[in-house]
Amino acid sequence: MRLSLTNSSLITSFLFLIFLNGCASMTSDVASAPGASKSEIEPFELDLSFDFGGSSEGLEKPSSSKPYKVLGKWYKPLPHSRGFRQSGIASWYGKDFHGKPTSSGEVFDMNVISAAHKILPLGTYVRVRNLQNGKSIDLRINDRGPFVAGRVIDLSKAAAKSLGIYGPGTAPVEVIALGAPSQLTADAGSKITYIPVDYYSGNFTIQVGAFSDLKNAKKLWQKLDKKYKNARITPYYPHTGGGKLYRVTVGKCSTLDLAGEYEGIIKKRGFGDAFMVAE
The missing domain is CATH 3.30.70.1070 (Sporulation related repeat)
Incomplete structure (x- = not known):
């Protein structure tokens, strides 16, 4: 049956209303900002083709679909775990927030490596790579922010220094979610592995x-x-x-x-x- 243009428009509007209800x-x-390009104001880019168990170092896929416990919290592995990869601008914060509580309840210490992210679950470990100098670091998300369009992660002062971002203040980065550590502690020099969790x-x-x-x-x-x-x-x-x-x-x-x-x-x-x- 052929739909008229009017009927098609009505159906489209109806589907959009259903979407809004969800x-x-x-x-x-x-x-x-004046002169800002579209890429500078697009804060969220997902590469859904990335998944755990691929070539990224330090990632480990659970051997079973049974629930597992990490850091006192139970997780249920996803049948097809989806990774999370994001590109954008990183910034850093320090003394103005030093000693204040983060969104996780922890007290912020600008001299300890950590970061804030707008959407990843608190406690998630991520790998942040400076796209200008190639430096990278693994760290834990313990706060929310930055609440600025175009910014994807807010680093502590210590993390910014490690990545070479402290001086310039901002830099383009890639953020890859690693998940939760597979064990509470690790022997000195041993390789830390991570278990993927549900970011979605x-x-x-x-x-x-x-x-x-x-x-x-x-x-x-x-x-x-x-x-x-x-x-x-x-x-x-x-x-x-x-x-x-x-x-x-x-x-x-x-x-x-x-x-x-x-x-x-x-x-x-x-x-x-x-x-x-x-x-």
Whole structure:
């Protein structure tokens, strides 16, 4: 049966409404930096062809599909574990946040190697490679951020020094998720191996804007609340200091794939600096 153009458009609209019901909504009011290219404001690039057990050093695939316990937490191996690879800009944070609690509850120590990430599960180990000098380091995610479009990871001062990013402040990097360590401790000189975990399930939302003035945040919130579900204002203190900011987010998705689709739709609707974050 041939569908008319009108019927086809109606079906497309209906499917989009179904999609929105599966993931509560969102948008963005932050303008792109002058002269910024599309690649500079695309904070999320996934290489879904990458999986554990490939050529990446230090990765280990579970020999069984039975649940296993690592660092006091139980994990259930995925039938087909999907890796996580991301490219973008890394930044670092130090004394303005030193001694304050991170999103994991740990106290931030700028002299200890660690990092913040917007969406990977807290406690995940990642390999970060500086694409300018080839230096790499393995570290643990214990905080959330950076809440800036185009930035993919926020390094501690110690991690930034190790990667040669401390001086310039930012650098293009590649981030590869390694997973959870396969054992609590390792003998000196022994090779650490990691067990893949599920990076694609959780609670995700979309950040549309961030403001120092609560009135401006409320204006955007009122605009978004009329069209999208789960529009909220959340106060936070940025790693760079400078006082409290108010983040405006929309939507609530249970998978990273759905959040990515949602982010793409929001960007096409005029909010080019929108990006997804884990709650």
